[in-house]
Amino acid sequence: MAKSLGIFVTNPEQFKHVMGITKAAKAKGSKVKVFFTWDGTLNAKKEAGFKDLCELADDVSICADSYVKQGYDVKDIPEGLDEKKMATQAQHGIIIEDYDCYLSL
Amino acid sequence: MEYNKVCLMYRAKDSTVDGIRSGLGLAVENMYAYGVVLDDVTMDKLDENQIESIEMLRDMEGEIYSTNPANCELNGLEPITIEELGEKLRDMTHIIPYGIK
Amino acid sequence: MKILNVYRSEPDDTTKKLVEIVTRDRESDSFDLYTDSPDYDALVDKIFEADQVISWW
Numbered sequence: 001m002a003k004s005l006g007i008f009v010t011n012p013e014q015f016k017h018v019m020g021i022t023k024a025a026k027a028k029g030s031k032v033k034v035f036f037t038w039d040g041t042l043n044a045k046k047e048a049g050f051k052d053l054c055e056l057a058d059d060v061s062i063c064a065d066s067y068v069k070q071g072y073d074v075k076d077i078p079e080g081l082d083e084k085k086m087a088t089q090a091q092h093g094i095i096i097e098d099y100d101c102y103l104s105l
Numbered sequence: 106m107e108y109n110k111v112c113l114m115y116r117a118k119d120s121t122v123d124g125i126r127s128g129l130g131l132a133v134e135n136m137y138a139y140g141v142v143l144d145d146v147t148m149d150k151l152d153e154n155q156i157e158s159i160e161m162l163r164d165m166e167g168e169i170y171s172t173n174p175a176n177c178e179l180n181g182l183e184p185i186t187i188e189e190l191g192e193k194l195r196d197m198t199h200i201i202p203y204g205i206k
Numbered sequence: 207m208k209i210l211n212v213y214r215s216e217p218d219d220t221t222k223k224l225v226e227i228v229t230r231d232r233e234s235d236s237f238d239l240y241t242d243s244p245d246y247d248a249l250v251d252k253i254f255e256a257d258q259v260i261s262w263w
Contacts, residue, residue, distance in 0.1 A: 024246035030254075037127060089129075089130025093134030096109055101254060191228060194227070202261065
């Protein structure tokens with residue numbers, strides 16, 4: 001069985017790689033969780049493929065506090081997410097604790 | 106039980122304070138969390154809330170270091186050299202070059 | 207312990223110095239993510255094989 005992979009996104013310029021790596025990992029049968037923080041959360045509003053990522057990965061969430069600090073209203077939930085996925089840094093902890101492989105981008 | 110040891114490193118002024126917050130987030134999840142502000146960043150004076158975050162991190166046996174003496178002096182960060190940082194990283198379970206350069 | 211160094215941009219002196227110390231006497235591999243068309247399939251294989259992945263700025 002393929003290893004699981006958690007991706008922690010802190011850089012808004014890495015979305016292409018987030019997608020590419022998620023696609024490749026899913027093709028190998030991996031469970032993939034992605035968590036966006038700080039200006040990485042801009043991807044949720046500015047990247048056309050964000051919704052596709054949410055459908056492709058097993059779990060996608062963003063740091064709600066970071067999102068607000070980037071100027072967005074927390075009630076303005078990006079397409080592909082729901083209220084529960086407007087999350088906290090605890091999601092990063094889950095990636096570290098519960099996933100076989102860790103990648104920051 | 107083995108605890109995770111995580112070191113986040115910051116090279117962009119804009120993401121440093123949030124990166125420290127990420128470190129605190131891991132400390133409350135029972136990990137040893139450290140942050141390092143590298144030479145590239147000359148920090149502004151931290152506000153009361155930000156200093157409180159660092160103190161909370163220290164209470165949980167974490168620390169914020171800087172290779173830039175000006176940041177240590179201004180914000181009370183622990184000094185560290187790049188060589189000392191490299192040695193410290195060898196002991197980490199997770200190494201996170203945070204944000205943009 | 208096998209370390210995979212992933213480079214998001216061409217490594218500068220700071221990154222090179224840290225990589226040198228972290229990988230000293232350890233098995234290591236690397237992957238350049240800053241190329242035009244990274245082979246994500248190969249990267250995921252390397253991630254799965256590594257004990258620790260460091261994705262440098």
